[in-house]
Amino acid sequence: MVYEIAIIGNPNVGKTSIFNILTGSKQYVANWPGVTVEKKVGNFSYKNEKFKLVDLPGIYSLSSMSEDERVARDFFINENPDCIVVVADSLNLERSMFLALQLLEMNLPVILDLNSIDEVKEKGRKINIEYIEKTLNIPVVATSAKEQTGITDLLENIYKVSKSSVKKTFKINYPERIENFCQKFSEINSNNSKLANYNMKWAALNYLENNSLNNLFDDKLTEKINNIDILPELKDIYLQWKFDFLSKLAENATIASGRDWSFRDLLDHVLTHKFLGLIIYILALYMVFSITFTVAAPFSDLLDMLFSSLGGWLDGKIPIDWLNSLIVDGIIGGVGGVLVFVPQIFVLFFFMGFLEESGYLPRAAFLVDKIVRKFGLSGRSFMSIILGFGCSVPAIMSTKTVSNKKERMALILSIPFASCSARLPVYIVLIAAFFQNYSALVLLSIYLLSILMVLFSSKLIQKFITQTENIPFTIELPRFRMPGLKNLGFYTWNKGKHFLEKAGTIILLSTIVIWVLSYFPASNDIEHSYAAAIGKSIAPITSHLGWDWKTNTAMIFGVTAKEVIVSTYSTLLNTNEGNLAAGLSQIMTPLSAFSLLIFILGYVPCFATLGVIKSETGSWKWAVFAFFYTTIIAYILANAVYYIGGLFL
Amino acid sequence: MIFMVVKDIVKYINNEKSVDLNSLKARFKITDSQMSVLIPILSGYGINYEKIDKVTPVCAACPVKQNCNMKGLNKCGL
Amino acid sequence: MSKITLVFISVFSFIISFANIFIYNDYFYSVSFFVVFLIGVFGFYKNNNIWFHESSHIITSGIIVFVLGGYEVFNYFSQWLNYWMTKEDFPSLNWTIVISFFVFLFIFLKEKKNIKSKSVKN
Numbered sequence: 001m002v003y004e005i006a007i008i009g010n011p012n013v014g015k016t017s018i019f020n021i022l023t024g025s026k027q028y029v030a031n032w033p034g035v036t037v038e039k040k041v042g043n044f045s046y047k048n049e050k051f052k053l054v055d056l057p058g059i060y061s062l063s064s065m066s067e068d069e070r071v072a073r074d075f076f077i078n079e080n081p082d083c084i085v086v087v088a089d090s091l092n093l094e095r096s097m098f099l100a101l102q103l104l105e106m107n108l109p110v111i112l113d114l115n116s117i118d119e120v121k122e123k124g125r126k127i128n129i130e131y132i133e134k135t136l137n138i139p140v141v142a143t144s145a146k147e148q149t150g151i152t153d154l155l156e157n158i159y160k161v162s163k164s165s166v167k168k169t170f171k172i173n174y175p176e177r178i179e180n181f182c183q184k185f186s187e188i189n190s191n192n193s194k195l196a197n198y199n200m201k202w203a204a205l206n207y208l209e210n211n212s213l214n215n216l217f218d219d220k221l222t223e224k225i226n227n228i229d230i231l232p233e234l235k236d237i238y239l240q241w242k243f244d245f246l247s248k249l250a251e252n253a254t255i256a257s258g259r260d261w262s263f264r265d266l267l268d269h270v271l272t273h274k275f276l277g278l279i280i281y282i283l284a285l286y287m288v289f290s291i292t293f294t295v296a297a298p299f300s301d302l303l304d305m306l307f308s309s310l311g312g313w314l315d316g317k318i319p320i321d322w323l324n325s326l327i328v329d330g331i332i333g334g335v336g337g338v339l340v341f342v343p344q345i346f347v348l349f350f351f352m353g354f355l356e357e358s359g360y361l362p363r364a365a366f367l368v369d370k371i372v373r374k375f376g377l378s379g380r381s382f383m384s385i386i387l388g389f390g391c392s393v394p395a396i397m398s399t400k401t402v403s404n405k406k407e408r409m410a411l412i413l414s415i416p417f418a419s420c421s422a423r424l425p426v427y428i429v430l431i432a433a434f435f436q437n438y439s440a441l442v443l444l445s446i447y448l449l450s451i452l453m454v455l456f457s458s459k460l461i462q463k464f465i466t467q468t469e470n471i472p473f474t475i476e477l478p479r480f481r482m483p484g485l486k487n488l489g490f491y492t493w494n495k496g497k498h499f500l501e502k503a504g505t506i507i508l509l510s511t512i513v514i515w516v517l518s519y520f521p522a523s524n525d526i527e528h529s530y531a532a533a534i535g536k537s538i539a540p541i542t543s544h545l546g547w548d549w550k551t552n553t554a555m556i557f558g559v560t561a562k563e564v565i566v567s568t569y570s571t572l573l574n575t576n577e578g579n580l581a582a583g584l585s586q587i588m589t590p591l592s593a594f595s596l597l598i599f600i601l602g603y604v605p606c607f608a609t610l611g612v613i614k615s616e617t618g619s620w621k622w623a624v625f626a627f628f629y630t631t632i633i634a635y636i637l638a639n640a641v642y643y644i645g646g647l648f649l
Numbered sequence: 650m651i652f653m654v655v656k657d658i659v660k661y662i663n664n665e666k667s668v669d670l671n672s673l674k675a676r677f678k679i680t681d682s683q684m685s686v687l688i689p690i691l692s693g694y695g696i697n698y699e700k701i702d703k704v705t706p707v708c709a710a711c712p713v714k715q716n717c718n719m720k721g722l723n724k725c726g727l
Numbered sequence: 728m729s730k731i732t733l734v735f736i737s738v739f740s741f742i743i744s745f746a747n748i749f750i751y752n753d754y755f756y757s758v759s760f761f762v763v764f765l766i767g768v769f770g771f772y773k774n775n776n777i778w779f780h781e782s783s784h785i786i787t788s789g790i791i792v793f794v795l796g797g798y799e800v801f802n803y804f805s806q807w808l809n810y811w812m813t814k815e816d817f818p819s820l821n822w823t824i825v826i827s828f829f830v831f832l833f834i835f836l837k838e839k840k841n842i843k844s845k846s847v848k849n
Contacts, residue, residue: 061689095685270787
């Protein structure tokens with residue numbers, strides 16, 4: 001006979017570590033039927049008995065709101081396992097107790113495993129295991145996955161509970177009105193065959209709490225149940241009882257000797273301060289941008305020298321005039337003009353990766369929770385915005401887990417305003433040409449403005465969506481950790497690689513197209529080329545901002561990928577990076593350049609982003625909307641910056 | 650331990666649509682430990698919570714899979 | 728003891744903040760040390776709920792200065808790289824940052840010892 005054991009617990013309590021220790025390499029991964037939730041199963045033997053261990057998803061409750069919770073709940077109802085190990089974080093006992101209590105209410109054979117007991121000792125605390133055992137009438141084991149202690153004790157208890165024919169049960173003394181309700185509920189449903197698999201008392205309590213089993217009762221039964229008592233009042237009594245019971249249990253179970261602290265607590269106290277935390281965060285961003293410029297600039301210059309000499313060496317060596325121009329001015333000038341920014345991109349991602357992997361970004365998201373709530377978003381959504389600084393595509397994808405539909409829709413349509421890394425080369429070129437002395441500051445202001453644009457846009461869009469759902473609370477701060485160099489390397493390479501791939505594909509292709517358009521029909525008169533004609537066609541709406549046809553053409557082609565703006569400039573101005581800055585300063589004033597920066601920050605999401613907007617909203621309508629919406633907002637802002645800036649400059 | 654009425658907290662949250670956890674803690678003088686108990690209880694009232702430690706979709710759900718299979722970094726991102 | 732340290736942090740970082748404007752014309756360090764100054768000042772406002780409130784402000788300001796020190800080293804090396812390539816702008820080290828680094832290292836280690844003894848006492 002093989003005993004079936006389930007292992008369950010909150011996320012990040014070391015559940016998987018315990019699972020791995022128990023099963024070793026004898027495990028496999030499958031999916032739960034009908035859903036994408038992963039199912040891990042392993043086998044082990046103890047005292048000549050065989051056990052099958054099922055690793056359930058990390059959840060906080062069985063209230064069946066999410067797919068994970070539903071999977072776990074259905075497993076307990078349908079599979080009826082021989083023993084359930086609830087892994088709890090000893091340092092945060094109270095959080096795990098809710099789940100443990102729900103399982104006990106289902107009358108299941110539970111073992112409570114207090115994991116990370118070593119950390120409790122380190123903090124000078126003690127847990128009164130006996131007290132928990134007596135209160136809940138279940139076996140309680142203390143383990144440490146890190147130090148691999150307490151495992152034999154756990155195995156012994158699994159063995160005993162699984163073999164025992166009489167399961168220990170927890171007799172809960174609920175307030176009288178609740179007990180009466182459960183009694184009458186059982187009587188009413190005594191003939192309800194749909195409830196055959198369920199523990200009747202649990203079904204009654206579930207009915208009170210959130211009624212996730214409502215499909216098991218027909219209208220007649222529902223009416224009868226609802227007439228037992230005033231149910232909303234009973235629900236309040238029940239949940240208040242739960243709160244008091246668990247708070248008391250957690251309070252009495254932990255004995256603290258001395259006052260505990262950790263570096264994480266010390267840092268958190270200041271870094272999550274509503275005012276200090278925010279300015280430290282802005283300082284951190286400023287530092288990252290500043291490093292991007294200082295560290296990467298020499299490497300960028302080196303690449304620039306390389307491309308310039310390659311172009312100079314090749315120039316004139318190809319006898320066919322147009323081919324010579326295509327390779328030297330078009331491909332080397334255009335693609336090379338973009339490739340010189342590879343160092344900046346890599347350095348920026350390296351340090352952004354550091355902020356994210358160290359747990360600092362999620363902390364910042366928690367910090368701004370209160371502020372972004374005023375815009376109808378949660379701190380969790382702020383993380384998606386930050387993710388959008390890398391690329392809008394995964395940022396929009398990440399909104400999948402935002403449960404509030406109104407918030408999600410607003411986010412999907414506003415994330416394109418988050419300044420993605422493709423725009424970085426354009427910023428760097430314009431900043432180098434016009435704002436050399438304040439480079440990091442200008443870049444910081446663009447990113448901060450970008451966050452503001454996302455927030456205001458979300459607020460605006462939500463005005464048109466009617467829904468009154470609450471914004472979910474934001475919880476769970478991941479621990480601070482020193483990111484491994486290997487992980488950071490992967491992170492940086494993964495993101496930087498995409499930039500290189502784009503240079504070899506879409507940027508190269510666009511560069512060739514732009515060269516063709518600028519070379520024909522008159523090979524030596526660019527002012528009368530097709531490219532000029534395209535740019536001049538929209539001059540009436542851009543010339544008042546001081547943007548000439550070259551800028552217009554660059555922006556039109558930038559729709560394919562934002563980096564193309566730089567390669568287009570390089571081709572049209574017939575230069576590469578070093579001289580590009582000089583060339584740009586000839587065709588624009590600093591004010592025009594700043595309004596252009598703002599326009600580029602907002603206008604038209606790239607094709608990939610439009611595609612993902614379509615797939616996430618399920619309609620092209622929204623992709624088209626995003627196309628026009630972002631462009632119009634960006635245009636209005638660019639005009640505002642130009643005219644308001646004009647008053648001061 | 651200060652006695653707390655869960656019902657009042659729920660009423661407050663439903664009235665103030667955009668209250669955050671820290672303000673709630675300050676208003677009702679809730680300790681960290683009580684908060685941990687309270688959060689799953691609130692979900693019984695339909696007040697949801699979201700984690701912020703994991704937002705990057707894993708490779709299985711990533712639209713750009715070719716960029717998303719680096720070892721040790723099961724993250725979707727460009 | 729912690730209060731005296733906080734007074735020292737506030738005054739010292741305020742001076743460094745101004746020194747960076749007048750000597751080095753460096754707004755980044757100036758703003759950064761102003762933030763350290765604010766962390767010191769906010770440390771005086773007692774927070775009864777958290778017993779390590781003062782230590783927390785001291786330790787965090789220390790860590791921020793360490794990061795700034797690291798940044799300065801980074802900056803210095805990239806200046807050398809730039810000099811090596813262009814032969815322009817001879818690299819220079821911002822001494823206020825170097826001095827602050829060692830001052831805060833001393834404060835940090837002392838406070839670490841202090842908080843350890845405080846946690847055992849009660």
